[in-house]
Amino acid sequence: MKYFTLADLKKESNFKKIKRVDKIISLLKKKYKSPKTALQYINPLQLLISVMLSAQCTDIRVNLVTPNLFKRYKKVSDFSNADHFELERIIFSTGFYRNKAKNIIACCKKIESDFNSVVPSTMVELISLPGVGRKTANCVLSEYFNKVEGIVVDTHVLRISKRLGFSKYEDAVKTEIDLMELLNKKYWLYYGSVLISHGRELCKARTPLCAECNLKYLCPSNLI
Numbered sequence: 285m286k287y288f289t290l291a292d293l294k295k296e297s298n299f300k301k302i303k304r305v306d307k308i309i310s311l312l313k314k315k316y317k318s319p320k321t322a323l324q325y326i327n328p329l330q331l332l333i334s335v336m337l338s339a340q341c342t343d344i345r346v347n348l349v350t351p352n353l354f355k356r357y358k359k360v361s362d363f364s365n366a367d368h369f370e371l372e373r374i375i376f377s378t379g380f381y382r383n384k385a386k387n388i389i390a391c392c393k394k395i396e397s398d399f400n401s402v403v404p405s406t407m408v409e410l411i412s413l414p415g416v417g418r419k420t421a422n423c424v425l426s427e428y429f430n431k432v433e434g435i436v437v438d439t440h441v442l443r444i445s446k447r448l449g450f451s452k453y454e455d456a457v458k459t460e461i462d463l464m465e466l467l468n469k470k471y472w473l474y475y476g477s478v479l480i481s482h483g484r485e486l487c488k489a490r491t492p493l494c495a496e497c498n499l500k501y502l503c504p505s506n507l508i
């Protein structure tokens with residue numbers, strides 16, 4: 285089988301790119317099931333806080349921190365009135381703890397003042413909250429509210445989408461826009477979640493394992 289190259293990518297029409305995307309999705313489907321989040325939560329507030337904590341941190345680490353956290357802070361008002369230093373101490377091991385604590389408190393203050401202490405359920409409302417970007421909003425919307433309004437673009441999705449030639453950007457929002465134009469909406473949720481698995485397993489940041497990758501014939505960045 286002939287490999288798809290960077291030269292092929294340069295002259296690829298949008299129509300052909302969409303065809304290639306479809307083939308890639310069907311190959312990914314052979315390998316990965318759509319995983320649910322590993323984060324442990326029992327309500328949308330806990331999910332929102334967990335997703336905020338998961339930035340630059342593993343789900344496993346977040347799950348080690350949240351039982352204690354959610355025992356101490358149960359309601360939106362518990363977080364909005366939290367003592368910064370105490371909150372920072374509890375979430376310390378998730379990294380970037382100062383910023384995360386500041387955002388969590390500000391976010392819950394806004395949920396209290398603007399949304400009657402109820403976690404909102406639309407993209408526009410969620411991204412109006414401090415510290416909540418489209419990635420966090422997409423996670424909360426799809427995971428808890430069963431709504432797909434975009435594609436989760438984390439570091440793996442960003443890197444692999446660029447390697448596959450689906451977007452040239454380093455910016456998550458611009459990449460998400462490119463992906464939403466390319467992918468059929470029915471694949472938005474699947475694509476975001478399985479590329480995270482693919483990035484962890486094979487298409488690693490430093491050394492992608494292209495020889496073992498079932499996308500290698502369709503990927504212009506394959507190292508074979």
Ligand code: SF4
Binds near residue numbers: 486487488495505507
């Ligand atoms: S061929 Fe290599 S660079 Fe392309 S998706 Fe597979 S592992 Fe990543």
